[in-house]
Amino acid sequence: METDGPGAKLQRKRPKYLNLIEIRQPLPAVISVLHRLSGVLLFFPGIPLLLYSLDVMVNSPQGYAQFQSLLTNPVLKGALVLSLWFFLHHFCAGIRYLALDLHYGDMLEQARFSSKVVLAAGIVLTLLIALLIW
Amino acid sequence: MVKRVVTGAHYGLRDWLAQRVTAVVMVVFVIFLAAMLLISPPHDDASWKTMFSSRWMRIASFLFLVSLFWHAWVGMRNILMDYVHATGIRLTLQILIILSLVIYTVWSVEILWAMEMQWR
Numbered sequence: 001m002e003t004d005g006p007g008a009k010l011q012r013k014r015p016k017y018l019n020l021i022e023i024r025q026p027l028p029a030v031i032s033v034l035h036r037l038s039g040v041l042l043f044f045p046g047i048p049l050l051l052y053s054l055d056v057m058v059n060s061p062q063g064y065a066q067f068q069s070l071l072t073n074p075v076l077k078g079a080l081v082l083s084l085w086f087f088l089h090h091f092c093a094g095i096r097y098l099a100l101d102l103h104y105g106d107m108l109e110q111a112r113f114s115s116k117v118v119l120a121a122g123i124v125l126t127l128l129i130a131l132l133i134w
Numbered sequence: 135m136v137k138r139v140v141t142g143a144h145y146g147l148r149d150w151l152a153q154r155v156t157a158v159v160m161v162v163f164v165i166f167l168a169a170m171l172l173i174s175p176p177h178d179d180a181s182w183k184t185m186f187s188s189r190w191m192r193i194a195s196f197l198f199l200v201s202l203f204w205h206a207w208v209g210m211r212n213i214l215m216d217y218v219h220a221t222g223i224r225l226t227l228q229i230l231i232i233l234s235l236v237i238y239t240v241w242s243v244e245i246l247w248a249m250e251m252q253w254r
Contacts, residue, residue, distance in 0.1 A: 036213065039206075039209050039213070040210070040213065042206075043206045043209070043210055043231075047202065047203075047206065047238055048238070051199075051238060051241055051242065051245060054195075054245055055241075055245045055248075057182050058182065058183060058186045058245060058246075058248070059245065059248045059249070061179070062179065063179060063182065064176070064178055064179040064182050065178075065179060091161070091164065094157050094161075095161065098154060098157060098158070101154065
């Protein structure tokens with residue numbers, strides 16, 4: 001290895017361990033981690049909660065009214081909005097991965113840009129729906 | 135001589151494709167459902183029930199749910215392969231996930247076709 005020049009400087013500044021908290025991840029990596037995390041949460045408790053809600057909505061005689069009364073509780077409403085964000089983030093990031101598979105936007109600059117769009121789209125859509133149901 | 139490490143039974147490509155096909159099915163359904171909800175927002179019990187009373191809505195919902203379960207299986211399996219290295223624990227978790235997804239599938243049929251089922 002060379003002892004001076006740009007290589008040496010790079011060598012000295014190298015992190016000695018991989019602390020995921022201390023490393024500043026690029027946005028596409030953050031999007032990817034959130035995609036995984038939201039995926040797990042959508043599996044559990046997401047799927048059973050979705051099926052239970054569908055059952056109550058469609059089959060219980062007062063299902064809709066029951067849900068409306070549940071949603072007067074601000075904590076539950078907040079939990080619903082948070083779940084909605086997990087879903088919408090997973091949804092938007094997933095569409096980005098489908099596009100990347102088809103080689104749309106897989107250059108570095110475009111990929112960085114689309115990761116910003118995905119993060120923003122998930123948050124904006126969540127806020128819009130939150131406003132609609134509030 | 136090159137010794138290859140056998141990592142699977144060629145299900146990699148099939149799962150990769152299934153993950154994407156089920157994703158597209160779900161995207162189509164979600165956009166279509168969102169459009170329906172925006173055009174005529176259900177405002178009471180009756181309108182929710184009417185929405186799911188048509189046969190094609192039930193079939194579309196079931197197709198969405200089955201895609202969701204399949205998609206969840208591929209995703210969860212990948213995550214377990216990445217983070218759970220003890221074979222016994224991984225296998226147990228995989229079996230639990232498959233069992234839960236089978237139960238969810240039966241439950242979905244019950245929910246969507248409850249009105250037709252006398253025994254429920």
